[in-house]
Amino acid sequence: MTLSHTDQERSSDQELIELLRARGQRVTSQRLVILRELRRRGRHASADQVLAAVSSDLPGISAPTIYATLELLVELGLARKIDVGTGVSLFDGRTEPHQHTVCRRCGLVEDLDEPFEVVSLIGAAEQHGFRVDRAEVVLSGLCRSCAA
Ligand SMILES: [Zn+2]
Ligand SMILES: [Zn+2]
Structure with missing residues (x-):
């Protein structure tokens, strides 16, 4: 079964919403936009790359907020943090083992x-x-x- 892009986005949003609610954490548009961006890229991104990509949707968002949100997504199991030895952590929207x-x-x-x-x-x-x-x-x- 293949989901259309929008269905995929919707189920990914839903997953995040449920996980945040289960932990009593707020569902914010920042969190949704950042997760969508990570999934959309389908490849690894540094916090700075995510910041550059979402800054038009989230005006005024700061690098520390981006970083904290990415860390939260990792904690929730929606992203992986990878260290490839370049000194910059990368975030991977693909969570299955690879x-x-x-x-x-x-x-x-x-x-x-x-x-x-x-x-x-x-x-x-x-x-x-x-x-x-x-x-x-x-x-x-x-x-x-x-x-x-
Ligand atoms: Zn090369
Ligand atoms: Zn990967």
Whole structure:
């Protein structure tokens, strides 16, 4: 089944509204606009990129508010925060498990949909008494155009 773009937006809004209400938090247009922007991009964005994209819809919104809202979306499970070693956190509207490649020359971050084997790493960590919640891999190198 494929949803039209508007239906998708509507169900994504609904999801956020329900999660916020369940926690007794306010449903604000800021929160809805920022989530929509993240989902619309379908790719990773820094808080600054989100700020630039939503500033016409949300005049006067500040970078700290954007950052706090993105953190809230991560906490609610509607976004992922990824660290690809560039020193800037990226926010990913795609929450299902996937890994990332990052280009060390142009900084391009792309999704990699390939299950990976971490059983031996997790086993080793657990032998040291570490309880693993999550494992992710960032592959660093050159993207197709930088490698050409
Ligand atoms: Zn590149
Ligand atoms: Zn991703």
